[in-house]
Amino acid sequence: MPLPVAHSLAGYAIAEATDIRLAKKTWINVSIFAALANLPDIDYLPGFLLGQPNRFHHLWTHSLGFALLVGLLGGFICWRQRRNLIQAEKPAPQFGLYFLMISAAVFSHCVLDLFTEDSSPPYGMLMLWPFDQGFYDVTWNLFPSTHKSNESATFFASLFQWHNVKIALREFLMMASIVGLVKLIRRLPVLSRRQRPVDIKNTQVARLGLLEVSPLPSELANRRSLTSLAEAAEQDEHE
Numbered sequence: 001m002p003l004p005v006a007h008s009l010a011g012y013a014i015a016e017a018t019d020i021r022l023a024k025k026t027w028i029n030v031s032i033f034a035a036l037a038n039l040p041d042i043d044y045l046p047g048f049l050l051g052q053p054n055r056f057h058h059l060w061t062h063s064l065g066f067a068l069l070v071g072l073l074g075g076f077i078c079w080r081q082r083r084n085l086i087q088a089e090k091p092a093p094q095f096g097l098y099f100l101m102i103s104a105a106v107f108s109h110c111v112l113d114l115f116t117e118d119s120s121p122p123y124g125m126l127m128l129w130p131f132d133q134g135f136y137d138v139t140w141n142l143f144p145s146t147h148k149s150n151e152s153a154t155f156f157a158s159l160f161q162w163h164n165v166k167i168a169l170r171e172f173l174m175m176a177s178i179v180g181l182v183k184l185i186r187r188l189p190v191l192s193r194r195q196r197p198v199d200i201k202n203t204q205v206a207r208l209g210l211l212e213v214s215p216l217p218s219e220l221a222n223r224r225s226l227t228s229l230a231e232a233a234e235q236d237e238h239e
Contacts, residue, residue: 001057002112002143004038005168009175010108011037016182020101022078036074036105040066040113053148053155054120062110063129071103078102114138117145143171 011033023029040061047055060066075098110127115138118124124137146167149158 001041001118001146002116002171003146003164003168004041006112006143006171006175007037007041007109008034009172009179010112011035011105013175013179013182014101014105014108016179016186018101020097022074022098022102033105036070036102037108039070039106040109048152048155051152052150053152054150058113058118058122058125058135060126060129062113062125063127064107064110065128065130067103067107067110070106071099074102075099112143115141116143117141119145120150142174143167 012030014037015030015033021029022032041057043056043059043061044053047053047057075095078098079095110125113125114127114136118137122135124135126133127136128134144167146164147158147161148164149155
C-alpha cells in the first residue's frame with residue numbers, strides 16, 4: 001500500500017479539481033479531502049486491537065461499496081449544513097455533487113493501492129464489493145511495497161526505516177506533480193473565465209441618477225433594475 005503521503009496528495013488533487021467545498025477555509029477543506037482519501041486504512045484498527053494490524057486490511061473498506069456509503073453519508077451531512085448556512089439568493093450545491101466528490105476521494109485510495117506492490121496476503125483487495133466478491137490486483141506497480149510489521153507492538157516502529165523514507169519521497173514527487181498539473185489546468189483562461197453579474201452601481205445610468213440603486217444583492221438588484229427599465233420604456237410608448 002502507499003503511505004499516507006500519496007493518499008493525502010490524491011485528496012488534495014481532488015479538492016483542487018472542483019469548486020465543491022466541504023468547508024469554507026481552504027486548509028480545512030483540503031484536510032477533509034486528505035482524510036477521506038486515507039479513510040479506507042481504518043481497517044488497520046480492529047486488527048491492531050487484536051495484535052495483527054494486517055488481519056482485516058484490504059477487505060471491505062477498500063471497496064467501491066464503502067466509498068459509495070461514505071459518499072452518501074458525507075454528502076447528506078454537507079448538503080444539509082450548507083443549505084442551512086447559505087443565503088437564499090445563492091442556492092447550495094446539489095446533494096449529488098457532494099456525493100460524487102466525497103466518493104471519489106475515498107475511492108482514490110483503492111485506485112492507488114491497486115497500482116502498489118502487494119507483498120502480503122490477501123493479495124489484492126475487494127475493490128468492487130458488494131457487487132463482486134473477487135480480489136483485484138494488477139502487476140503494473142507504480143509504488144513499491146512498504147516494510148511494516150504485522151505485530152501491534154512493533155507496527156509503528158517498523159515504519160521508520162530508510163526503505164520507507166525513500167518510498168515516501170517517491171510518492172511525494174509523483175503525486176505533487178499531479179497536484180501541480182491540476183492547479184495549472186484550473187488556471188487556464190478557458191476554465192478560469194467566469195461570468196460575473198453586472199454591478200448596477202457602476203453603470204453610467206446609475207451615475208446619472210436615472211436609475212435607483214437597490215441595496216439588494218447584485219443578482220437580485222440586476223433583475224429589479226431590468227424590470228424598472230422595461231416599465232419606463234412602456235411609459236414612454238404611452239406618452
